[in-house]
Amino acid sequence: MMTKYQQRATIAVPEPLIAEANQLALALGESAADDKTFNTAAWQDAEGNLYAVSSTVAKPIFAQIAGQPLQAPDHAPDMDLAAATRSQALLQINGGIATPDVIAVILGDRLESAQDHIKALGLTPIPQDTP
Amino acid sequence: MSASIDNLINVNFTKGRNDLLNFGLKLGGRGDHNPYISPLNRLIILLFSNNEQGAFYIPRPIVNGTQALFQDAAGTVPVTADGDPVGLMIDQSPNEHTAVQSTSAARPTYNASPDRLSLDKVDDALIITVPAGGFVGTMVLATDEGTVSYGVDIPAGEYEIGGVYFPGNAINGVVFLNSAMTNIEKSNTEEYFIENGAGVDYSEVTSFSDYWRDRSEITEFPLIDTSSGTSFDRAWYNCYSLTSFPLIDTSSGTSLNRTWRGCTSLTNLPLIDVSNVTSFAQSWLYCSSLTIFPLIDTSKGENFERAWGACSSLLSFPALNLSKGTRFFNTWSSCTSLASFPPNMFDEVITSDFTSAFNQTSLNQESIDGILVSIVTSGIATGTRAFDQSGGSAPSSTGEAAIDTLRSRGWTVSVTGGY
Numbered sequence: 001m002m003t004k005y006q007q008r009a010t011i012a013v014p015e016p017l018i019a020e021a022n023q024l025a026l027a028l029g030e031s032a033a034d035d036k037t038f039n040t041a042a043w044q045d046a047e048g049n050l051y052a053v054s055s056t057v058a059k060p061i062f063a064q065i066a067g068q069p070l071q072a073p074d075h076a077p078d079m080d081l082a083a084a085t086r087s088q089a090l091l092q093i094n095g096g097i098a099t100p101d102v103i104a105v106i107l108g109d110r111l112e113s114a115q116d117h118i119k120a121l122g123l124t125p126i127p128q129d130t131p
Numbered sequence: 132m133s134a135s136i137d138n139l140i141n142v143n144f145t146k147g148r149n150d151l152l153n154f155g156l157k158l159g160g161r162g163d164h165n166p167y168i169s170p171l172n173r174l175i176i177l178l179f180s181n182n183e184q185g186a187f188y189i190p191r192p193i194v195n196g197t198q199a200l201f202q203d204a205a206g207t208v209p210v211t212a213d214g215d216p217v218g219l220m221i222d223q224s225p226n227e228h229t230a231v232q233s234t235s236a237a238r239p240t241y242n243a244s245p246d247r248l249s250l251d252k253v254d255d256a257l258i259i260t261v262p263a264g265g266f267v268g269t270m271v272l273a274t275d276e277g278t279v280s281y282g283v284d285i286p287a288g289e290y291e292i293g294g295v296y297f298p299g300n301a302i303n304g305v306v307f308l309n310s311a312m313t314n315i316e317k318s319n320t321e322e323y324f325i326e327n328g329a330g331v332d333y334s335e336v337t338s339f340s341d342y343w344r345d346r347s348e349i350t351e352f353p354l355i356d357t358s359s360g361t362s363f364d365r366a367w368y369n370c371y372s373l374t375s376f377p378l379i380d381t382s383s384g385t386s387l388n389r390t391w392r393g394c395t396s397l398t399n400l401p402l403i404d405v406s407n408v409t410s411f412a413q414s415w416l417y418c419s420s421l422t423i424f425p426l427i428d429t430s431k432g433e434n435f436e437r438a439w440g441a442c443s444s445l446l447s448f449p450a451l452n453l454s455k456g457t458r459f460f461n462t463w464s465s466c467t468s469l470a471s472f473p474p475n476m477f478d479e480v481i482t483s484d485f486t487s488a489f490n491q492t493s494l495n496q497e498s499i500d501g502i503l504v505s506i507v508t509s510g511i512a513t514g515t516r517a518f519d520q521s522g523g524s525a526p527s528s529t530g531e532a533a534i535d536t537l538r539s540r541g542w543t544v545s546v547t548g549g550y
Binding site: 005037055 | 203204211212213214215216218233234235236237238240251252253254255295
C-alpha cells in the first residue's frame, strides 16, 4: 500500500504573522490542535529577521487546496477565516528564500529532508544559549 | 523479528494488567503444554509482570495482532503504509500510556524496513503523559543510530519523544520503567530493538552535535561508542541531572563547543582524550559542581573562550597545555572559588585575548603573579592585548612589575587592587 502523503512541505512564517498563519494551518490541517503549528520564532534569515518553521508530509493536493477559497473545517468551525485568508494570500510556494513579507513554502518529494528545505529557505537556527 | 512471529500468540496486553498477569500465570503454572511466546511478549512479561509502572513503544503498524499506530491522535485512521504520519502510538505495556501528537504538522512519519518513526528534527514528536510520581528508573531508547539504556528521572506531566534535539533521526523503540532495570533487562530490551533494525552503538556517528541537548531527565549516561565522533558540539548541553560521566572515546573529536555547558550537577570528569580538539569554547561553562578538573591533553586547543566560565566550585586548576591558545576571553570568569592557578601556563602563547579571563575569581597572590609573569614571558605584543582580573588577591610587586611591562607593550590591564 502506498501512502497518500507523497510530498513534504516546509513552511517559514515571519514572526509577526504567526498567529494568523496558525489559523491557516487550522483551515488546511486535520486537527483542532493545528492552531499550534507555528510556535517559537527559532529561525532567522541572513538579515536577522525571525521565523517560525514547521515541516510536514503532505498530500499532493496540498498546493491546490492552498490556492482555493478557504472554509472552516469540521474540526475548527469557529476559526478565524479572515485571518487564515490573509495568510493564504501571502503563501509563496517554491519561490525561493524566506522573506518577511511572505509565507515561504518549500514543497517537494516526501523523501526530501526538512533540514534541506530549511537551507533552501535561507534560514539558520537562532543561537539559544546566550548569555 | 517480523510482526508475524509476534502474532503467533495473539494476546492483547494493552487491555489491562490482569491480562498480562493471567497470561504469565498460565505460562508458569502449566506443564502440559509449551506455547510459543514471542520475544516481544517475553520481554513485556519480564519488565511489567509485577505491576511496574512504565511504557513500551514499538513503532510498527500492527503489534500482537492489534493496530498499534494511527495517523490521527484520536486513533481512528490506522497507519498502513510507509510514509504515513503517526499521531498515536499504543503503549504495549499494561499501563496504557498512549503516545500522541495532536498537531498535524508535528507528527513523525512511519517508515518500514526497519519499522521506525522518522523525525524531521523541526517539530516532530510524540507526547506521553507521565503519571504522578514520574518515571524514575531506566529508559531504553532505540534510534536508527544507536540503542542505549539511560538512568532517568522524568517528572509527572507531558514528556516529548522526539523533538528538535534527538540522538538520531528516527525512533526505533522506547521503553520506560519506573525502577532501575537489571543488566539482563537492559540487554534483553536493547537486543530486541537491535534485532528489529535499530542502530547498535553509535559507533558510526561523526557528529554528535545537539544529540542529548536539554535532556535534563538523564541521570546516568552509559558508556557508548563515540570513537568516530569529530564534533561533540552541545552534545550534553544542559544535561543538568548528570552527576558523573563515563570515559567516552573523544579521540577523534576536533570540536567540543558547549559540549557539557550547563551540566550543573557534574562533579567530576574522567580523563578524556581530547588531544585533537582545537575548539573548547564554553565546553564546561556553568559546570558549577566540578570541584576538580583532570589533566587532559589540550595541546591543540586554540579557542578557550568561556571554557571553564562559572565553574564556581573549582578550587584549583591543572597545568594544562594551553600553548596553542589564541582566545581566552572570559575563560575562567566567575570561577568564584578558584584560588590556585599554575605558573607558566601562558609562556608559549603567541597571540591572545585575556579580556575578563579571570574576573570574579579568588586567585591568591602567587597565582595572579604567576599568570602576569607568564604572559610577559610569552612576549605577546600584538592582538587585543587585554587582561582582566577581579576578586581574590591583588598582585605583589612581582605582578606589578609584570603589569608595567605589559602596559609598555600596549596592553590594557585591570587587576584586583586597582594597580
